[in-house]
Amino acid sequence: MSLFELNLQQIHAKLQSKEIKVSDLVDQSYTRIGQVESKVRAFLTLDEENARQTAAKLDEQLLSNATRGDLFGLPIGIKDNMVTEGLKTTCASKFLSNHIPIYDATVVSKLKEAQAVTIGKLNMDEFAMGGSNENSAFHPTHNPWNTDYVPGGSSGGSAAAVAAGEVYFALGSDTGGSIRQPAAYCGIVGLKPTYGLVSRYGLVAFASSLDQIGPLTKNVEDAAYAMQAIAGYDPKDSTSANVEIPNYLSALTGDVKGLRIGVPKEYMGNGIDPAVKAKVLEALKVLESQGAVWEEVSLPHSEYAVATYYLLASSEASSNLARFDGIRYGVRSDNARNLLDLYNLSRSEGFGPEVKRRIMLGTYALSSGYYDAYYLKAQQVRTLIKQDFDQVFDKYDIIIGPTAPTTAFKIGEQSSDPLTMYLNDIMTIPVSLAGIPAISVPCGFVNELPVGLQIIGKALDEATVLRVAHAFEQHTDHHKQRPQL
Known part of the structure; x- marks a missing residue:
């Protein structure tokens, strides 16, 4: 039995009793990578030498009574858009193919404090722009459930590595669904926290x-442990929320009696695969059997969410990516005759084609004469979308859909149709x-591919x-299913 099939408390008990060492966990990770990585292709960079050195230090700590971090000894993967000191960070782009950062992202520092072991950096859509992982400049990642299919994106490498058992858990980033959609496609748990x-x-x-x-x-309890480690105020981030962080583990009571659930009719109507809708309704029955109640609600401005998102996200991308100019860091052309x-x-x-497409769209939306018509209007609709949620939450505790x-689609099936690709995020973008x-x-399988329930x-x-999520998980076994690679 794989050590990664154990939950975190079981692993820590085995470490405490000296049944296993951290080196055994790291061995398990690299052995599994050796077995399946040629099929999955979840990683861009492995950090084996440093990982084994870290494991050896933690093994020494096991012999003492020193305080241990919440994620002590766990092998983890980091999406390749989070900077890691001394370890290549490419954002899956040729532009940063030679970039080695000189500092750690705050989340990476927090994981080190929690004493997790970084196994490597995970593949993604270039600069997180995409929903299938086919936009990586280096290679696509494959879905472990069926390697002919996409794992979702942009955090497809992170989702595939966890589903394939290559790492215990991984970090991803979510802009319009880039944690939740690949989690759904790969049959694992993916949490997008509150912004800030x-x-x-x-x-x-x-x-x-x-x-x-x-x-x-792999499960909700592990998500709670991970959130406990990475959440919190950071003065280095001007958008960081200075709030008290609750004990997420103590929230996992399994009790949903009296819970009021809103189910948006917009999330269960046209465009939703009937088989996916059926799995969501089955999940609602599971929660109903535990004492929750649900009603149909409306989020009327959801239909404008995709257009709103791609205007705002592309506008911000065109601004953010202006810093990549071939001068300060990253790749520099050898064929230039002058500064321009x-x-x-x-x-x-x-830059790859999808990144160029979004830069062009964003630059257009922000340009003189079009700013009010597009960018400003999109910001106003964003406010209406948020107000829709506020109104539903006045009456309901949670929204589910x-x-x-659909389930995952085949690699290459939608790559020539950007609009269809964008619509795959229609459920995640409003959030x-x-x-x-x-x-x-x-929450189940359709044609042997996983289906995701969004809470x-x-x-x-x-x-x-x-x-x-934990209460639902306790009454189902979907999260225990593993792909056979």
Whole structure:
């Protein structure tokens, strides 16, 4: 039996009793990577030498009575848009193919404090722009459940590595669904926290008002442990929320009696695969059997969410990516004859087609004469979308629907149709625009591919989101299913 099949408390008990060492956990990770990575291709960079040195130090600590971190000894993966001191960070882009940061992102520092062991950096859509992992400049990642299919994106490498048992858990980033959608496609748990709850310092920016880091794990309890480690105020991040962090583990009571659930009719209507809808309704019956009640509600401005998101996110991307100019860091063109040539050629050679598409769209939306018509209007609609959620939460504790309208699609099936690709995020984007927390948990299978259930909560109420997800998990075994690679 894989050590990664154990929950965190069981692993810590085995470490405490000296049945296993941290080195055994790290061995397990690299052995598994050796077995399946050629099929999954979840990693861009491995950090084996440092990981084994860290494991050896933690093994020495096991012999003493020193205080241990919450994630002591756990092998983890980091999405490749979070900077790691001395370890290559590429954002899956040719532009940063030679970039080695000189500092750690705050979340990486927090994981080190919690004494997790970084195994390597995980593949993604270039600069987090995409929903399938096919936009990586280096190679696509494959879904462990069926390697002909995408793992979702942009955190597809993170989701695939956890689903394939290569790491115990991973960090991803979510701008419009990039944690939750790949978690759904790969049959694992993915949590997008409230905007500002987890520091973005050291996260390479895509859309600064939307980006949020969160965990991808095998079960809800592990997500609570991870959140406990990474959440908290950071003065280095101007958008960080200075709030008290509750004990997320104590919220996992399994009790949802009297819980009021709103199910948006917009999330269960046209465009939703009937088989996916059926799995969501089955999940609602599970919660109903535990004493929860649900009613149909409306989020009327959801239909505008995709258009709103792609205007705002692309506008912010065009601004954020202006710093990649071929001068300060990253790839520099060898063919430039003057300064303007250097900017133009470095960006033309360094960025992939999806990144260029969004930069062009964002630059257009922000340009003189179009700002009011597009960017400003999108900001106004964003406010309306947030107000929709506020009104539902006046009456209901939680909102539930599918994470994605379908299961995973085949690699190459939608890559020539950006609009269809964008619509895959139709369930996750409104939550990101509102800045509220949501988790995706496995709720069944359709044609042997996982289906995700999205549980959405009020701002800063991750405790309730985790409680409901955990209660559902205790009465199902979908999260225990593993792909056969």
